[in-house]
Amino acid sequence: MGPHRCWGPVGTFNSAPAAAGVTPPIRIESSASSVTEGQTLDLDCLVAGQGQATITWYKRGGSLPPKHQISGSRLRLSQLSVADSGEYVCRADMGSVSREATITVTVTSRDSSSYRLQSPIISIDPHSMAVAPGEDATFKCRVHDGARPINITWRMGPGQHLQGPVTVKEGKSLSVECLGRGEPRPLVRWSRPGSRQKVEHQTLLHMDSQAILQLSPAKPEHAGTYVCTAHSALGSAQARVDISVETAQRHPGAPEVTAPPAVTVVAGDTATLHCTARGEPSPRIEWSKLRAPLPWQHRVVNGSLVIPRAAQQDSGQYICNASSPAGSAEVFVTLDVETHIHLLHPSIFPFLVDSSTTHPPQHMPIYFSPTSSIHPFLVDSSIPAHTHVSISSQTPPSTPS
Template sequence: PEPGGSPRRLSQLSVADSGEYVCRADTGSVSREATVTVTVTSHDSSSYRLQSPIISIDPHSMAVAPGEDATFKCRVHDGARPINITWRMGPGQHLQDNVKISTNGSVISITGAHVGNQGAYHCVASNRFGVASSVVNLLVQGVPTVSVMPPGPVTVKEGKSLSLECLGRGEPRPLVRWSRLGSRQKVEHQTLLHMDSQAILQLLPAKPEHAGTYVCTAHSALGSAQARVDVSVETAQRHPGAPEVTAPPSVTVVAGDTATLHCTARGEPAPRIEWSKLRAPLPWQHRVVNGSLVIPRAAQQDSGQYICNASSPTGSAEVFVTLDVESKGVAGGSGCSWVRLAVSTVSFTPCCCSAPPPLLYAWDKVNGSLSARAIHRAGLLRINPVLPADAGTYRCFVTNRVGTAETFARVAVHGDAGDSGDSGSGPLTVRVTPGSIVQGVGSTAEFACIVSGDPRARLEWLKDGGAPHFSPSLTPPVGTQQTTMPPPYLGGERGAPQKPHCPVPPQKALPRALINIRTAMQTVLAGTAVELECLGLGEPRPHVTWSKVGGRIRPGVLVRAGTLTIERVERADAGQYRCTATNAVGAVQSHVILHVQATPQIAGQPEVKEVSVGSAAVLPCLASGFPVPDITWSKV
């Protein structure tokens, strides 16, 4: 050894002797050290010689108060020597001046931590066989801070829009909310994004009463902070030539029909009309004709708020029009199932029209008036007792906001309720069993008409809208008359007029499933609540169930009485949900897509790679979130 040196000899080396050896010289006032790395390879295995580093960071995470110190050590557990260790922070951040790294690179120290030190610290270990990376998070907890954009004071013209954005920072993450100075009432028109500690106040449009001082408060368990913005509203000056725009506030159409949203504007010079849709693009097949927005073959996803904007060199004005697209085939094609004939008492089964509520039912008698003995409630008409004067054609008329539908039934009265006859038998009654029947094409349908009370009664069958295509077979039992034939038929006088304006389906009908939302897609913020309601319509009343397409509804999601409720939406809840309505006739389904908005998350950390000069370097970065996040790169 050289003068002043201290040799170190290791005999009969083993793999366990591999590691880093430190020689430290200390004079009492000055200390110096040097390191040497010893790698001992196994004779019977080559895997160790080709092994990339295996590392971890101790501690795994740390939370400190402002001004406190923090230290992390990157430990190397295995890997071929030599191993190079470096530290860096996440994208967009760099190591602050109060951060120190030890000589061998394994220890990083933060002295007097502040908010700028908060974030993720990456330890990157590399050798000639590969690279390993480990991440640790440092939280600097303290009283929250708050900032407002624009900072104010702010002046806005009457009728224009104004947005004030408030952002809170700190750990733990603060809750942010707007309030108005001197008012105890809750400020409306504010959007709270709790996950981002953000609150957006929107004045749409600005009015003179909106003027005042608005306060944004950020609150956490460690304290609170406030920022104020003074808002003044300039009263709009009316110019003689400024545009004046008018349009109906709402338009309702049936799916598949053409939706026309009218808009007119006056002014000098003549204003220009432009259309847009709130928070969504205009339907791709739209066109503008003489200032009116025309949407052919409107679908339910076209529902929403549309904006008609009229502008000219003297100013501009706008108006909102709400378009509501209802499900197709509920008006004008709805079915009413009925017809029951009896003497002494007559009761019609309900006039059943499947359509979006509210429904308004009305009854009248064609070429006559309803009897004082007729009672109608919604779709049910009851006459008690029935007299010969009650014979005729009755109409059920149904109206909703989409349109109208009507159907007819004919009543024929046989015999005299007050005539007991010479036979001494009771009043004449007619009964058909079963009341309805559903059969496939080519099969056989059989039902019976039973007459009792008067043996002199003559029985005949008529087909609604025409004559039967075969002769019915009569098999009358004692005291009754019975016949069988294929449906549908109505009992009554031959040749009487019949005007069916509404198809007559069987009493049992295929169910319908209606999801009670405006569009086929629903977008919510992660952490908030969402409720999806499904209405099952049909006879018999259908049973409604919910399922998730391509997955399962997670535990904790409440499904009750056709309503699916998620109290706190998670990112995993996103997807397509199916509502199924089932009864004895069959099943139908309706779908809705749930989008969950969430802050971006980096799913795959960029790798550290060594490449040769002139070759290509590919660094992947995978991020998730909704809407789909934009990925940008920067060099630290």
């Protein structure tokens, strides 16, 4: 068995020969199946086995792009250009043995039609919202089209930074991002002053000089001061943030109410918002909608709010309130009613054309499925201009067997 090669959308990957049933000792994993100029591509050199290996990256017939970064076995190619296309090689030295794996990277120009088809199309719903202090504000990023996978990240606007302490309600989620800048790139990490224990609930992205503090769900013991430290060979810098956790005020014996934070349904379906409450005496459940009346066709069944034939205007925040003589408690549930979005090409039933005739028929029926989204510009340009094309949602006629 000789060398073997695997072709993929980004390029080809080669490895040394391997015996049947044996995993190749070295391979390259790519973070994306296709890449366009201006984007970032991560390549990871994976070496099978437990032994230590020294990893070296280089580009065949040239040098690595100026904005590349190497961290361990990982190579990051940032702000790629078409000129960065080529064969990239990972070399693993394991004592007296060395192995190589290669991958061919093809960077597509932004001007190509494939780039325009792959660019994500998103919208934010709602576009803006006004809330009173202490209220929740919920926004949803909707992805309408684009090449998969699509990663969604929420961040503050350019030049905006946290001002003053951050307050989060007990049981809610909070993420605080710390981003370091400088050359050489600094390592960033969160810590708590006066505590010898490491902050476990953080995500470290060394390649991006980024650390994300994640409190999910937030607990009273999470309150306090957190310090983000960026450290490099040239020095260090720090930023502090104070986090307070607002505990729910409950009287002894007050009900405990639970409900899912969000429910998503398709327009026309029945939306069911579940809510349960415990307490002594048994609490009474009531539903309301934030800054709007409840849908007229709603009903409450065993504490759950049921909205038949939900429409997009029914989207919003609903409040489940549980009350008893011992006190009351409430929880918010966000309902999102989505409309049908047709992103696929219509399904076309085949039609019979007699190949024995010299000229095509004057009428060639094309049948679409009833739920298809019809795009007239998709008609094949090979159809003669004088040909009549009729579009129908009827069932196609059966052809003789």
